[in-house]
Amino acid sequence: MKKIILFLLSAFSIMIFSDTADTFYKRIQVTGTSTEILTPDTASLTFTISTDNEVLDKASEENAALLDRYKSLLSKSGIKYEKIESVIYDSNKNEYWDSVITNKGEKEFTTTLSIEISVKDQNKLRDLVNVLSAENINYFSKTDNEPGIYRFSIKENAVDNKTSYQKALNRYKTIENSVLKTGLVNEIKISSYDNNEVSKEKYENVKKEKYVVTHTITLKTRDMKNLGKIINLAQALNIYSNSYISYDIDNKEQLESKLYEKAYLEAKKKADKILSQTDLTLLKPLVVTDNSRYSIQSYTEYFSNYNSLARPREEVKKSSDKEILDLVTTSNLVINPKKQTVTKTVNIEFEIEKK
Numbered sequence: 001m002k003k004i005i006l007f008l009l010s011a012f013s014i015m016i017f018s019d020t021a022d023t024f025y026k027r028i029q030v031t032g033t034s035t036e037i038l039t040p041d042t043a044s045l046t047f048t049i050s051t052d053n054e055v056l057d058k059a060s061e062e063n064a065a066l067l068d069r070y071k072s073l074l075s076k077s078g079i080k081y082e083k084i085e086s087v088i089y090d091s092n093k094n095e096y097w098d099s100v101i102t103n104k105g106e107k108e109f110t111t112t113l114s115i116e117i118s119v120k121d122q123n124k125l126r127d128l129v130n131v132l133s134a135e136n137i138n139y140f141s142k143t144d145n146e147p148g149i150y151r152f153s154i155k156e157n158a159v160d161n162k163t164s165y166q167k168a169l170n171r172y173k174t175i176e177n178s179v180l181k182t183g184l185v186n187e188i189k190i191s192s193y194d195n196n197e198v199s200k201e202k203y204e205n206v207k208k209e210k211y212v213v214t215h216t217i218t219l220k221t222r223d224m225k226n227l228g229k230i231i232n233l234a235q236a237l238n239i240y241s242n243s244y245i246s247y248d249i250d251n252k253e254q255l256e257s258k259l260y261e262k263a264y265l266e267a268k269k270k271a272d273k274i275l276s277q278t279d280l281t282l283l284k285p286l287v288v289t290d291n292s293r294y295s296i297q298s299y300t301e302y303f304s305n306y307n308s309l310a311r312p313r314e315e316v317k318k319s320s321d322k323e324i325l326d327l328v329t330t331s332n333l334v335i336n337p338k339k340q341t342v343t344k345t346v347n348i349e350f351e352i353e354k355k
Contacts, residue, residue, distance in 0.1 A: 026352050027286065028274070032267025034259045035343045038296065040247035042222055043337065045230060046087065047239050049215040056091060056211040063213045066237060073233055073321060077328075081221040081230075088216040096210070099203045106200040109161045111168040113154040113193045117179065118186040122148065128184045135175045151191070161195055168193070228333035236309040236327050238316055243305035247337050248298040256296055259344040264288075267348045280352045287349040296342050303335055 049066050053059035067084075074081065117140070119125060132140065132152065140152035154171050158164035172190060179188050221230065231241050249255070271282050308331055311319075319327075 026283075027349055028271055028280075028282070028352050029347060029349045030267045030270045030274070031291075031345065031347050032263040032265070032270065033343060033345045034262035034266060035341065036255070036259060038249050038255070038340045038342060040224070040337045040340070041250040042082070042220055042248045043224060043227055044218050044220045044246040044248070045227070046216065046218050046242045046244065047234050048242070049217065049239050050212065052094075052210050052212045054208070054210050056093075056213075059091070059211045059213040063215050066239065067215065067217070069321075070234060070237055070239060073237075073324060074230070076321060077226075077229060077233060077325065079221070079226050079230055079233075080223045081219050084217055084219050086215065087218055088214070090215075091211055091213045093209055093211050096208055097205050098208050100206050101201050102204050103200060103202055108157050108159055108198050108200055109164040109195060110155060110157050110198050111161075111164040111193060111195045113168045113172055114191045115152050115154060115172065115175070115188065116191045117150045117152075117188045119148045119150060120184060120186055124184050127182065128179070131178055131182055131184075132175070135171075135178060137175065148186075157198070161197075165193070165195060224337055227335040227337075229328065231303075231335075232309060232328045232331045232333050233324075235307045235331075236316075236324050238310060238313060240307070241305055244300050244302055245335065245337075246298060246300045249296055249340065252296040256342075256344070259342065260290075260346065263344045263346045264348065267346060268350075271348075271350050275352065279355050281355050283351040283353060285348050285350050289347040291345040291347055292343065294342060296340065299338075299340065301338055 049063055049070075051059050051062040051066065053062065071084065117128070119128060132138075137152050137154075140150045143149045143151060154168050154175070156164050156167035156171060158167055176188050179185055219230065221227075223230075227245065234241060268282070275282055309327055316324075
């Protein structure tokens with residue numbers, strides 16, 4: 001009897017006994033373990049479609065049209081999905097400041113005449129300054145290489161080139177007459193002229209209102225090999241992901257039941273093997289203890305959501321389906337779902353008896 005007990009202990013099982021033969025406890029404890037590496041069956045991705053317009057109905061229509069186009073392009077790409085569901089649909093009126101042109105297209109022409117004056121007497125230069133000031137000429141300069149020669153300019157604006165030039169010329173005539181009457185100069189003349197087109201457009205900050213429609217959706221798919229393409233196709237339409245994918249496994253309860261069954265059978269096999277070397281036989285289990293730490297659960301993984309396919313909204317609208325699909329091929333986003341390792345461990349106490 002002692003040899004049998006030592007053998008049972010060496011096999012990592014416990015048999016409860018007594019030194020008194022009449023009080024033999026008919027039990028044996030064994031442990032069974034089963035492990036499975038599970039691949040997810042489904043993936044759920046969350047996207048947000050955001051559109052805005054000064055008219056609420058138009059913002060809503062654009063939002064719906066964008067979702068319809070996404071579904072259509074998924075189909076054209078051969079991507080299969082189980083369903084697309086709405087999670088949140090929201091609309092808000094936002095106020096913002098915008099810089100707008102108040103006089104779009106308005107312009108004028110500026111004519112600049114460069115005038116030269118040859119002064120007779122430098123001592124009477126102050127008198128000439130007074131005459132020019134009376135004609136609103138408050139600045140003139142002396143040339144470096146020509147003694148007694150001074151320069152100033154006349155500028156006039158008008159809606160067209162011809163008028164601005166004529167205004168500048170008329171003003172020059174007036175100044176010429178005033179200067180020549182003083183007898184202070186030898187000569188006054190136009191040395192050059194220039195004519196430029198000048199924009200008169202003005203920008204003002206204007207408070208505006210627009211409606212923002214936000215539609216959050218979830219897409220559920222079994223097409224695991226095309227997860228990257230599903231995301232890229234959304235981003236090419238300026239539909240944004242929340243950077244997480246939720247994975248799930250089908251028939252979790254049935255899978256766990258099979259794991260427990262395997263663990264039980266392993267434990268029973270151990271007990272049978274141990275007792276095969278004795279005069280004892282295995283009966284029904286008396287106590288089963290679950291020592292498993294984890295169960296089969298859905299889980300979520302993060303992925304980098306850098307969007308290299310984003311473009312201005314108007315450009316996306318003008319792009320054909322082929323152009324969108326070609327753009328998607330330029331981004332190689334590969335997503336490999338993580339596998340889930342699940343282990344079930346049970347301790348079982350079997351009743352035993354002598355053969």
